[in-house]
Amino acid sequence: MKKGNIIACVLSLFIMMSCNEENKKDQESSTQTTKEVTAKDILGNPDYLAISYGGYREKSRDSQPTIPQLKEDLKILAAMGVKVLRTYNVQPKLPHASNILKAITELKAEDENFEMYVMLGAWIDCLNAWTDKEPDHNVESPNNAGEIDRAVALANEYPDIVKVIAVGNEAMVKWATSYYVQPEVILKWVNYLQNLKKEGKLSKDLWITSSDDFASWGGGEDSYHVEDLEKLVKAVDYISMHTYPYHNTHYNPEFWGVPEAHSNMPYLTKIEMAMERSIKFAQKHYDSVTNYMKSLGVNKPVHIGETGWATTSNGHYGPNGSRATDEYKQGLYFKQMRRWTDRAGISCFYFEAFNEQWKDSHNAKGSENHFGLITIDGKAKFPIWDLVDKGVFEGLTRDGNTITKTYNGDKKALLDDVLVPPSEVEIMANK
Numbered sequence: 001m002k003k004g005n006i007i008a009c010v011l012s013l014f015i016m017m018s019c020n021e022e023n024k025k026d027q028e029s030s031t032q033t034t035k036e037v038t039a040k041d042i043l044g045n046p047d048y049l050a051i052s053y054g055g056y057r058e059k060s061r062d063s064q065p066t067i068p069q070l071k072e073d074l075k076i077l078a079a080m081g082v083k084v085l086r087t088y089n090v091q092p093k094l095p096h097a098s099n100i101l102k103a104i105t106e107l108k109a110e111d112e113n114f115e116m117y118v119m120l121g122a123w124i125d126c127l128n129a130w131t132d133k134e135p136d137h138n139v140e141s142p143n144n145a146g147e148i149d150r151a152v153a154l155a156n157e158y159p160d161i162v163k164v165i166a167v168g169n170e171a172m173v174k175w176a177t178s179y180y181v182q183p184e185v186i187l188k189w190v191n192y193l194q195n196l197k198k199e200g201k202l203s204k205d206l207w208i209t210s211s212d213d214f215a216s217w218g219g220g221e222d223s224y225h226v227e228d229l230e231k232l233v234k235a236v237d238y239i240s241m242h243t244y245p246y247h248n249t250h251y252n253p254e255f256w257g258v259p260e261a262h263s264n265m266p267y268l269t270k271i272e273m274a275m276e277r278s279i280k281f282a283q284k285h286y287d288s289v290t291n292y293m294k295s296l297g298v299n300k301p302v303h304i305g306e307t308g309w310a311t312t313s314n315g316h317y318g319p320n321g322s323r324a325t326d327e328y329k330q331g332l333y334f335k336q337m338r339r340w341t342d343r344a345g346i347s348c349f350y351f352e353a354f355n356e357q358w359k360d361s362h363n364a365k366g367s368e369n370h371f372g373l374i375t376i377d378g379k380a381k382f383p384i385w386d387l388v389d390k391g392v393f394e395g396l397t398r399d400g401n402t403i404t405k406t407y408n409g410d411k412k413a414l415l416d417d418v419l420v421p422p423s424e425v426e427i428m429a430n431k
Helices: 003-034 067-079 096-110 144-157 183-198 227-235 245-251 267-295 327-344 382-390 411-416 424-429
Strands: 049-052 082-086 117-122 136-140 162-169 207-213 239-242 302-307 348-350
Touching: 049 348, 067 082, 067 096, 096 117, 096 144, 117 144, 144 162, 144 183, 162 183, 183 207, 183 227, 207 302, 239 267, 245 267, 267 302, 267 327, 327 348, 327 382, 327 411
Parallel strands: 049 082, 082 117, 117 162, 162 207, 207 239, 239 302, 302 348
Antiparallel strands: none
């Protein structure tokens, strides 16, 4: 073979090897890009911020948000860094959750970089719940089976989006007197879903839980510590617990009152210290659940399915009550809660994204209507004023309204509405 031919062959071989290596790298890169994200990857990962989401604008859920309205909201949440949403039911007359899944699918088709996942709730009731008959907490509603079937169908239709199914929302806690069930009902449906996974009828990577008050997960009174709860703790893939220091400023206010030793401190300092005590109160709830779980010989993830702070109240939490309610306190709670849970590797489905006025439709200033980080007409509350400043909402609207700050961004005006919590002495006197 001539020298020139030998050199040509060597060059050709080198080029072929280089091309093969590049193709191999491209294939590996493509595999990494298309790797399916699972619940295990998402939960506890601070890169996947979680939030509770309801897109209702009106005073009745009969007025369902349209797909375009949901897409508007989802773009706003994505701009905030949110990648995981929690929904609450899949009832036939309320297609909100299925419409969210459709909206996410459309957004993903329009933008390959759009990323959003869902913790899909299936609502669970007792017999006679929400009727004029006496609720029977020892018998489940016949509607529960259909609710579970619809959740399964949606999880299978949208496996790239639905990563968790939550059986029930505060469905075991005894203060939910209109509808709560015994743990055996939740256990029954959790086991049913886990068996579907084993049979290949649901994705093996789909995580199953129930989202309930910390007390229902063993962190409260001994009356909750029953055998079916022990079995449930062992059956779920993780525990989704709720904690609300906000509500406890009225019901269990020992942590909330300003100590006598702090009486001469500046009023903002008193408020900031009260909010620090609120975070510790939530941490105590979290620890109570993890300790109960570990006492059963179980060690699995515990995440926060719900916590939040309202900004308006004319009831227990307002000026004539615990004086817990305003945007400044919400801002402190939101920032501190995110800081704690991110550092601790805990997912926190903060409640909630937007105000919803159907929750207390006959009382405009009822606290349940005002847990959102954003108002119904698209004003960002104090906790996320900094995101407005950073321009993350530029070009985004809600029902035609650009995302601007509440109080027109005037912090002094905001602080004029802030009330100092009562003293410990006042709280004790009112008990």
